[in-house]
Amino acid sequence: MDTIAAVSTAHTPGAIGIIRLSGSRSSEICSKILKKNNQPLPPSYFITHSRKAILCDLFDAEKHVDQVLCLFFSSPASYTGEDIAELHLHGNPILLSEVLSLLFREGARPAERGEFSKRAVLNGKLDLTAAESIGRLVSARSRFELELARKNVFGEIHRLSSRLRSELINLKAECEAELDFSTEDLTFESFEERKKRLRSLLELVRKVLKSSERANTVIQHTKIVLYGAPNTGKSSLLNAILGKERAITSHIPGTTRDYLSESLLLEGFPIQLVDTAGIRETEDELEKKGIERSEKEFETADVRLFLLDTSEEIGVQEFLEKNRQKITGSILVANKIDIQHNSWKNTLNLFCTDTTIKICETSSKTGQGIDELNRIILEKVKQVETSDGEYVLLEDRNRHHFEKIRGFLEKAASLMEENAPPEIYILEINETLREIGEVTGKVETEEVLGRIFSRFCVGK
Incomplete structure (x- = not known):
């Protein structure tokens, strides 16, 4: 293979920039441009100093270009499985x-996007599913996404695929052995037990697909909706949580006519914060539409903040009872505590005796309680992210193959339920095994690899 080169750090000014070389001519090219104590370094020097930091000077003919730190990794003990040189420059x-x-x-050629990782896969240094997750590991926008990418880089999807493959091969072997040696005095697994094993694998695949779908939703954001009557301070609270003026605020009820959303990171978790129109009876058609949208946003929220204006005295108990079902399971935000009415706390305490509502006292004006509210929100967000147990994240290509795996297993299970001949459902098992091979790269093609690594940056 050609020796390739690329910058593997960001193309912006920084303290250190790294250029990576990979290929059989890496040591030869380094020997042409690197000197130590003003003496050229032979190619063998880099081989004998593999995995050691070499402080040297980089020359272009007689021009001293920079002082560099060279890290050389001899084949096959390197990321790509080839000789690799990393030049650390200013x-x-x-x-x-x-x-x-x-x-x-000096003989290298420009690396294509993802070519270093592609070579690592081709040389058996990196599993295909792990390679696909490297891009997400680098670009993860939240701690949650980073953790899922890390699990895949460390072999989560490969282990899952290997388990499926191993159990399906055992099942197929059992079926074929009974076909080939049915006249022999041998004991085989019962047909019912085989059906049970296949159904178990099918349920595992379904669970993985469902988990991945949920993980992708959480990666996008956890949706938090601010809900309540007009003039309870929803827009002011949204601004306070964001730490900036995003929503228009006014003492006039009904200022917010439609929902307004804003994204933020809360301790590494992606959040979509939604401010909604105040809920009340109205004849205004435009406001009615805004309230309808507010109701829809509330129903689809992962976390709900139900706001109560503690400066109000009249109608508080009636409002609470009317909305008891919606308040239960929400975070009840007792807002405007800087101007609260004396009677509100007793009313609220009586209402909350038989519920699991979390109550947080806040003042958007003074900032009181905002940190505590953020803590409660974060606690809820973490519950959302762990509510379905352990997550599995499938990249688009793998999700496509797992959907096909599910289809083939469903067909095989259906054929077994119909008592079809083993030769028929074994064909579906074979198709399933082929799809698993596509996931792990055991049945790879140059076209498939090209599609995967074209999404990588050049230096990976």
Whole structure:
């Protein structure tokens, strides 16, 4: 294979910039441009100093370009399975571009997107499912997404696929053995037991697909909806949580006519915060539509903040009873405590005796209670993210194959229920095994690999 080169750090100014080389000519190219104590370093020097940091000077002919730290990794003990050199230079993009051009003149060629990881897969140094997750590991926008990507890089999908493959091969072997040796005095697993094993594998695949769908939803955001009567301070509270003026606020009830959403990260978790129109009886058609949308947002929320205006005295008990079903399971935010009415707390305490409602006292104006509310929200968000147990995240390609795996297993299970001949449902098992091979790269094609790694950055 050609020796390839690329910048593997961000193309912005920084303290350090790294250029990566991979291929059989890596040591030869390094020997042409690197000197130590003003003496050229032979290719063998890099081989004998593999996995050691070499402080040296980089030259373009007689021009001293930079002082660099060279890390050399001899084949096969490297990321790609080939000889790899990493040149750590000062992180000026112009300097990095200059050195990269020098490497190309000395015999390297520009790496394609994801080509380093592609070579790692082709050389058996990296599992295909792990390689696909590297891109997500680098670009994860939340702690939750990072953790799922990390699990996949460390082999989660590979282990799952291997388990499916192993159990299906055992099941297929049992079926074929009974076909081939039915006249022999041998004991085989019962047909009912085989059906049970196949159904168990089918349920596992269904669970994985459902878990991945939920994980993708959570990765996008956890939806938190602010809900309540007009003028309870929903918009002011949204601004207080965001730490900026995002929503228009006014003492006039009904200022918010439609829902307003804003995204933020709360301790590494992606949140979509939704401010809704105040809920009340109205003849205004435009406001009615806003209230209808508010109800829909409330129903689809992962976490609900039900706001109560503690400065109000009249109608509090009636309002609470009317909305008891919605309040139960919500975080009840007792807002405007800087101007609260004396009677509200007793009313609220009486209402909450038989519920599991979390109550948080806040003042959007003074900031009182906002930190505590954020803590309660974070607690709820974590519950949302762990409510379905352990998550599995499938990348788009793998999800497509797992959906096909589910289809083949469903067909095989249906054929077994119909007492079809083993030769028939074994065909479906074979198709399932082929799809599992597509997931792990055991049945890879150049086209498939090209599609996967084209999404990577050049230096990976």
